[in-house]
Amino acid sequence: MSQMTARPDPAPSRLKYRMERLMLTPLFRLLLRFGLPCLLTFGVASWWLSVEENRQLITDTYSDLRSQVESRPEFMVNMMAVDGASDLVAEGIREMLPLDFPISSFDLDLEKMRETVVSLNPVKSARLYVRQGNVLQVDVVERIPVVLWRNDQGLELLDNEGVLVGPAFLRSDWPELPLIVGEGADRNVTEALDLVAAAEPLAGRLRGLVRMGERRWDVVLDRDQRILLPETDAVLALERVIAMDEAVDMLERDLVTVDLRLPHRPTLRMTDGAVQELQRIRAIEAGEPLE
Numbered sequence: 001m002s003q004m005t006a007r008p009d010p011a012p013s014r015l016k017y018r019m020e021r022l023m024l025t026p027l028f029r030l031l032l033r034f035g036l037p038c039l040l041t042f043g044v045a046s047w048w049l050s051v052e053e054n055r056q057l058i059t060d061t062y063s064d065l066r067s068q069v070e071s072r073p074e075f076m077v078n079m080m081a082v083d084g085a086s087d088l089v090a091e092g093i094r095e096m097l098p099l100d101f102p103i104s105s106f107d108l109d110l111e112k113m114r115e116t117v118v119s120l121n122p123v124k125s126a127r128l129y130v131r132q133g134n135v136l137q138v139d140v141v142e143r144i145p146v147v148l149w150r151n152d153q154g155l156e157l158l159d160n161e162g163v164l165v166g167p168a169f170l171r172s173d174w175p176e177l178p179l180i181v182g183e184g185a186d187r188n189v190t191e192a193l194d195l196v197a198a199a200e201p202l203a204g205r206l207r208g209l210v211r212m213g214e215r216r217w218d219v220v221l222d223r224d225q226r227i228l229l230p231e232t233d234a235v236l237a238l239e240r241v242i243a244m245d246e247a248v249d250m251l252e253r254d255l256v257t258v259d260l261r262l263p264h265r266p267t268l269r270m271t272d273g274a275v276q277e278l279q280r281i282r283a284i285e286a287g288e289p290l291e
Helices: 014-023 026-049 052-070 087-096 110-118 185-198 234-248 272-286
Strands: 079-083 123-131 135-142 147-151 154-158 164-168 179-181 206-212 216-221 226-228 255-259 267-270
Touching: 014 026, 026 052, 079 087, 087 110, 087 135, 110 123, 147 185, 179 185, 185 206, 185 216, 185 234, 216 234
Parallel strands: 079 135, 147 179, 179 206, 226 255
Antiparallel strands: 123 135, 147 154, 154 164, 206 216, 216 226, 255 267
């Protein structure tokens, strides 16, 4: 027999077999297809960013692009408009927000500017936004003064919450506002307004309210008359006094005070002249000789 020709072994090598088995694994194919390119990219990028000049180049490029965008005309604010404020308050707002127009809207910290505006005493609330036309709009709600408070600092205007609105230099400048005096009066403005409303029949004679000991009120009338009110139910007590006055003209008499601090035992104090006259009348009635 002739010698047979040697044939190559068709079986794959062990390494090739293992590689073929790995290629059949989905996770390995995923890592080979996406993981390896990402790893190479990350490595190259890390090496490139490790150079200081390259990092500075990125920073400068970003700053230039941002500056170009922010300085575009459609993002520039050219003026400021203040609505809802008096001329004096509007001028104060402009002084507290010294903006150099035109200015990019990206450079405006609207919340911080709003807090600055609200810090003004006359301003109750404010809203700031950039409206159409590249205008910084400031909408203001002012505090409305309802009383004058006389204290160690002089005359001051308060709103219905007892918050300072501003100074008042002359009482005659605010004749329509009631006057309150005394320490703690600013913390009880609501009660003071209720008393003023209840004293409407005495409006022509009312001079003001005095807070006594931070506990209660005295109603001061002309002719140096006072109505001393209790700590509680002060409005009801004042209404009782007004009812008695309407019935017998009590406050038209020579009285110094009407003391209602003890609601169940009101006390009247008369002037010295009235006391002497009363004593004279009683002496006449008793038949005593007059001096």
